[in-house]
Amino acid sequence: MYITFDFQxxxxxxxxxxxxxxxxxxxxxxxxxxxxxxxxxLSDESGVNAMTISKAYQLMKQEGxxxxxxxxxxxVSAGDxxxxxxxxxxxxxxxxxxxxxxSGMGEEQIVDLCRRLYRExx
Amino acid sequence: xxxxxxxxxxxxxxxxxxxxxxxxxxxxxxNISIGVTLPQEAREDPEVQALLKKYVKETGIICIILxxxxxxxxxxxxxxxxxxxxxxxxxxxxxxxxLPFIRYNKKLRELKAERGWNKKTSDNVQTEKVTxxxxxxxxxxxxxxxxxxxxxxxxxxxxxxxxxLWPLILIFALTQIxxxxxYRYAFRTKSESIDDNVEITQALTQIRRSYWGRIWVKIxxxxxxxxxxxxxxxxxxxxxxxxxxxxxxxxxxxxxxPEFKIRKAQEELTRNSGASExxxxxxxxxxxxxxxxxRDSHSFVNGRVGIGSTINVxxxxxxxxxxxxxxxxxxxxxxxxxxxxxxxxxxxxxxxxNHVTVSCGRSDYRVDLEHVAEVSxxxxxxxxxxxxxxxxxxxxxxxxxxxxxxxxxxxxxxxxKTPYILVxxxxxxxxxxxxxxxxxxxxxxxxxxxxxxx
Numbered sequence: 001m002y003i004t005f006d007f008q009x010x011x012x013x014x015x016x017x018x019x020x021x022x023x024x025x026x027x028x029x030x031x032x033x034x035x036x037x038x039x040x041x042l043s044d045e046s047g048v049n050a051m052t053i054s055k056a057y058q059l060m061k062q063e064g065x066x067x068x069x070x071x072x073x074x075x076v077s078a079g080d081x082x083x084x085x086x087x088x089x090x091x092x093x094x095x096x097x098x099x100x101x102x103s104g105m106g107e108e109q110i111v112d113l114c115r116r117l118y119r120e121x122x
Numbered sequence: 123x124x125x126x127x128x129x130x131x132x133x134x135x136x137x138x139x140x141x142x143x144x145x146x147x148x149x150x151x152x153n154i155s156i157g158v159t160l161p162q163e164a165r166e167d168p169e170v171q172a173l174l175k176k177y178v179k180e181t182g183i184i185c186i187i188l189x190x191x192x193x194x195x196x197x198x199x200x201x202x203x204x205x206x207x208x209x210x211x212x213x214x215x216x217x218x219x220x221l222p223f224i225r226y227n228k229k230l231r232e233l234k235a236e237r238g239w240n241k242k243t244s245d246n247v248q249t250e251k252v253t254x255x256x257x258x259x260x261x262x263x264x265x266x267x268x269x270x271x272x273x274x275x276x277x278x279x280x281x282x283x284x285x286x287l288w289p290l291i292l293i294f295a296l297t298q299i300x301x302x303x304x305y306r307y308a309f310r311t312k313s314e315s316i317d318d319n320v321e322i323t324q325a326l327t328q329i330r331r332s333y334w335g336r337i338w339v340k341i342x343x344x345x346x347x348x349x350x351x352x353x354x355x356x357x358x359x360x361x362x363x364x365x366x367x368x369x370x371x372x373x374x375x376x377x378x379x380p381e382f383k384i385r386k387a388q389e390e391l392t393r394n395s396g397a398s399e400x401x402x403x404x405x406x407x408x409x410x411x412x413x414x415x416x417r418d419s420h421s422f423v424n425g426r427v428g429i430g431s432t433i434n435v436x437x438x439x440x441x442x443x444x445x446x447x448x449x450x451x452x453x454x455x456x457x458x459x460x461x462x463x464x465x466x467x468x469x470x471x472x473x474x475x476n477h478v479t480v481s482c483g484r485s486d487y488r489v490d491l492e493h494v495a496e497v498s499x500x501x502x503x504x505x506x507x508x509x510x511x512x513x514x515x516x517x518x519x520x521x522x523x524x525x526x527x528x529x530x531x532x533x534x535x536x537x538x539k540t541p542y543i544l545v546x547x548x549x550x551x552x553x554x555x556x557x558x559x560x561x562x563x564x565x566x567x568x569x570x571x572x573x574x575x576x
Contacts, residue, residue, distance in 0.1 A: 004253040007417050037259040044311045045254045047418030073261070 001029050005048055013048055014056040021056075025065055025076055036066065036074040126196060129208050132370065134192065136212070139378065140219045141185040147223060148174045151388040151427045152316045152326075153396040156223060157410015158230040159403070162396040164239050173233070177226040184218050201516045202458040209455040216451065220411070227410035240402060252417065255315065258323050262311045265335050270302040273339075276346035280353035286522055286530055287352060289511045294349045298342055305338035310422045310431050314388075317400040322391050329387050333380040333429055340376045344369060352510075357524045360506055384429045408435070458515065467517035469534055469557045471566050478569050480534050480555050482520050487532050487555070489570060493547040497570045499563075501540045504528055504554070517558075528552045543567050 003020050005013055024030040036042075039057060043050035057074050060066045064084055066074040100110050153159050155170075156177055164170050191214065195207040234240055277298050281291040314326035348369045355362040406415040413423050414435045421439040422431045433440040453460070466483030480487045504525035512521010512533065520534045528546075535542050535556030543566060545553040555570075557563045 001256050002253050003256055004251055006251050008251075037256055038261050041259045041261045041311065042254070042256065044420065045256075045259050045313060046252050047415065047420055048252075049419040 003042075003046070005046055013052045014059065017048075017053065017056040018059050021060060022065060030076050032076050032078040034076045036076070038073045125201065126204065129204065130192075130196075131367070133208055133212060135374070136215060137185060137189055137192075140215065141181060143381075144181045144219055144223060145178050146382070146385055147427075148178050149385075149389055150392070151385055152314070152392050153400050153402075154426055156230055157227045157404075157407060157426060158234060159400070160230075160234060160396065161239050161400070162394070164234070164237070165396075167237075169233060170230070173226055173229055177222050180222040180225070181219065184222060188215055188218060201514075202462060205458040206455050209457065213451055213454055223411065224409045231404070231410075240404075255318075255320075255323075258313050258315060258320055260313070260324065260327065262331050264306060265339065267302060267306075269339055270298065270305070270342055273301075273342035273346040274298040276343075277349040280349055284353055284356070287356065287510065289522075290352060291349060294345055294352075297345060301338050301342045301345070305335065308422055308431055309334055310420060310424050312424050314424065315401055316392055317395050317398070319395070322395070325391060326388060329384055330424075330429055333384060337376055337380055337429070341373055344372055344376070356510055357528075357530070358506070358526070362508055362524075381428050381430070385427055388427055413440075461513075462515050462517055465513060465515060465518060467515070467536065467558075469518070469536060469555070471555075471557075471569070473569050478566070480553075480566070482518060482534050485520050485534065487534050487553060489545060489553055490547070491570070491572075493549050493551070494545060494570060494572050495548045496544075496546040497567065497572065498544050499541040499567055500544050501542070503542070504531070504544065507531070507533075507554075523554070525552070539563070543570060545570055 001024055003017060005016055007013075009016065011019070021030065021036070030036075036057075037045070039050050039053045042048075042053050046053075057066065057068055060074070061068050062084070063086060064077055067077055068074045097110060100113070105113070147156050149155065150160075150165055153161070155165075155174060160170065188211075191211060195204070195211055198204040198207050274295060277294045278291065281288050281295075311331070313323050314330060315323045316326070348365065351365045351369075352362070355365060404410070406413055406418075407426065408414050410426070412435050413432055415423075416436040418434055418436070421434050421437045423434050425432050433443050435441060435444055469480065469482045471478055471480045476491050478489050478491060480489070504527075506524075506526040508524050509519075510522040510524055510530075512523065513519070514537075516538065517536060518534075519537045521532075523531045523533045525531050529550040529552050531552040531554055533554045535554060536558040537556075539556060539558050539560060541560065541563060542554055542556040543563060545555070547553075555563070555566060557566065
């Protein structure tokens with residue numbers, strides 16, 4: 001699995017890592033029990049500061065996507081584990097729905113679009 | 123003459139060694155030749171082949187010229203000018219052997235751009251992005267610090283047995299700590315990725331990591347044995363000289379042998395790479411040899427080929443190291459003169475009650491007159507006089523020495539002015555003194571003679 005860090009992006013590096021791992025888990029590229037590299041190894045490999053990688057791991061741990069190991073590695077959490085949806089995610093979804101509604105789409109159309117995107121993910 | 127042979131032997135091997143290393147750069151390893159990443163199709167290209175041949179030839183010519191430039195290094199009679207000549211030659215060797223690399227790296231890059239050989243590369247060429255394959259990343263297993271602690275303990279043994287060796291043993295001990303720190307922290311553990319082939323990446327990474335550990339463990343234990351040898355042979359100048367030579371040769375072999383083995387493995391394992399997608403980070407390598415990547419938060423990075431690591435010149439530490447290296451190289455020929463200038467070389471003496479103190483700078487050598495058994499004036503050094511710890515310049519020789527058939531000897535003299543005074547005491551001590559004025563030396567001799575005891 002490839003992780004790309006874009007240094008020009010407005011999205012902070014730790015969030016780029018977090019987002020790519022979350023997408024990989026949701027698409028099944030990363031499965032429960034899969035190991036992620038240690039903070040230091042990923043930092044060495046990418047050149048990104050170890051503190052940045054650690055921040056992403058901590059965030060994913062808080063959100064329930066991964067559990068961290070003693071030696072700095074991480075494991076993708078089991079599917080049955082409760083994932084906390086952050087307030088930020090709910091707010092972003094709220095904003096998207098508002099934009100779609102203002103563009104003239106009705107409830108059914110929005111739900112259809114969501115369903116289509118969800119199935120594409122799978 | 124012995125000093126000239128010693129200097130020649132300890133420096134001259136660098137010339138063939140650097141030639142072999144530089145010639146090896148022309149072979150494709152990890153899709154790289156002379157610091158330029160090229161696709162498979164480019165390897166057999168006649169223009170590329172011609173450039174590589176020219177590069178090897180030019181490197182050879184420069185090495186022959188440098189070999190001839192050694193001749194003037196044999197002429198200086200003074201120790202300082204002799205060192206000056208050799209250090210100047212060393213500077214020339216380091217700089218001139220790199221010139222063909224820089225020249226042909228530039229030519230090869232131009233050819234690469236001209237032929238569009240940088241089109242098939244992966245995202246890694248984009249300086250604003252970095253892509254890593256996390257399935258390829260393996261966590262390195264570091265050797266336990268106790269492995270190095272064992273070597274350190276052996277190194278310290280002579281200090282417990284012979285107190286006069288402590289400054290030298292302390293340096294060995296500090297060197298051992300440095301070996302561990304270099305092993306653990308001056309090595310970037312980045313995977314040796316060259317393309318999508320996971321097996322080859324893992325093989326190259328494993329080889330590099332395992333040899334790195336072996337090198338430092340071997341050097342650490344060789345240094346520990348050398349430290350024991352210092353204890354056993356401290357009074358046998360010639361044998362100690364030979365054990366020093368053996369230690370140096372062994373260290374060289376321990377470092378050079380894995381370097382060439384890894385280069386060979388990199389060459390063979392990546393022989394078929396570069397046909398489709400491959401990693402090309404030429405953008406980050408100035409002249410193909412200096413890593414400059416502000417996006418990389420690490421100061422140490424994998425060397426392009428071989429086992430070593432190099433410095434990221436874009437980081438503050440890299441910049442400091444770069445400036446430091448340039449300063450060292452510029453000052454290297456001036457070192458002997460700077461040493462002379464900074465070291466007090468005037469030998470003075472004073473008699474107080476029943477002892478005489480001979481001093482030079484901050485070094486004092488106190489002789490208890492009641493223990494003096496024999497004093498003689500000599501014009502040549504005792505046989506196999508060898509420095510254990512101290513200073514040796516054109517103007518001053520001082521510190522702890524050993525000599526054949528004598529107990530441990532303390533020396534404080536001006537090597538250019540004879541006679542010297544050899545003092546033997548009844549409590550198994552020996553001293554060798556001499557000032558810059560034969561009349562003052564005679565005066566000191568009178569003071570030290572047994573009958574001068576009040």
